[in-house]
Amino acid sequence: MRDFVATALAYSVNREIQLFSNGFDAVNSLESGQSADIILSDVYIPELNGFELLSAIKKKFPRKACILMSSIPSDEETARRLGADAFIGKPFSANALFQVVQKFVATDEEPPPPPPTS
Amino acid sequence: MLRLGANPLNMKEMDLDDIFTSRLQLLIIMAKAYLKGYPLGKYRAKAIIANAEHVELEAEELGRELRRMQDGAETAVEHYADHAFYQRIQLLARMAKAFARGNPGEPYRKEALKRNLDHICDQIAFYRQIGEIEFLKVA
Numbered sequence: 001m002r003d004f005v006a007t008a009l010a011y012s013v014n015r016e017i018q019l020f021s022n023g024f025d026a027v028n029s030l031e032s033g034q035s036a037d038i039i040l041s042d043v044y045i046p047e048l049n050g051f052e053l054l055s056a057i058k059k060k061f062p063r064k065a066c067i068l069m070s071s072i073p074s075d076e077e078t079a080r081r082l083g084a085d086a087f088i089g090k091p092f093s094a095n096a097l098f099q100v101v102q103k104f105v106a107t108d109e110e111p112p113p114p115p116p117t118s
Numbered sequence: 119m120l121r122l123g124a125n126p127l128n129m130k131e132m133d134l135d136d137i138f139t140s141r142l143q144l145l146i147i148m149a150k151a152y153l154k155g156y157p158l159g160k161y162r163a164k165a166i167i168a169n170a171e172h173v174e175l176e177a178e179e180l181g182r183e184l185r186r187m188q189d190g191a192e193t194a195v196e197h198y199a200d201h202a203f204y205q206r207i208q209l210l211a212r213m214a215k216a217f218a219r220g221n222p223g224e225p226y227r228k229e230a231l232k233r234n235l236d237h238i239c240d241q242i243a244f245y246r247q248i249g250e251i252e253f254l255k256v257a
Contacts, residue, residue, distance in 0.1 A: 007172075092122060
């Protein structure tokens with residue numbers, strides 16, 4: 001699923017998407033000065049879970065947009081309480097990721113067209 | 119907080135079928151965007167090729183699985199329709215890789231791509247109409 005998300009985002013913004021195998025690496029990357037428009041993470045990831053990652057990022061980089069994904073309904077409320085900018089319930093389609101990009105990513109690229117209606 | 123994706127009642131972990139469906143939808147959007155003349159760009163082209171590779175392999179596997187399941191159980195017409203659907207998806211994936219690699223998109227090629235897309239979208243709408251979405255759930 002991670003590859004699908006990265007592919008859909010790369011297509012949408014026409015930029016490189018950085019992938020991390022755990023939350024620590026994502027935080028370390030930001031601390032080392034790497035820029036990122038949004039941070040999108042599953043709640044259930046190794047080492048540092050999505051909630052811990054969200055808290056760490058919001059503490060150090062409050063203006064970064066953080067989006068959490070989960071298949072557990074109760075995670076939505078926790079995400080809201082911790083300051084997530086968006087919550088994506090699984091399963092989701094590419095349209096959800098396009099909406100995230102339209103909302104949070106400043107882009108000079110022409111956005112992809114609306115999804116087919118059929 | 120922006121809320122997207124499945125509503126709480128329908129939330130579940132994404133399995134291979136969900137991911138294939140999402141990837142196929144993404145491939146359809148990519149092809150329609152190309153036909154409408156949206157700019158490609160380096161990373162966008164790379165994403166199209168990566169997605170098409172996934173969809174092509176998965177459609178090939180699903181088509182094989184479907185043939186095994188349908189052997190002797192369905193009419194020849196139904197068998198052909200389902201088999202042709204997966205063939206069309208594989209064709210769409212190859213067409214997408216071609217345009218993402220910059221192969222010339224002469225009008226007749228774009229017309230063939232458009233016809234293939236229309237067939238796939240019609241077939242998806244038809245399956246949804248009769249409630250047989252399981253055609254994507256044979257893995």
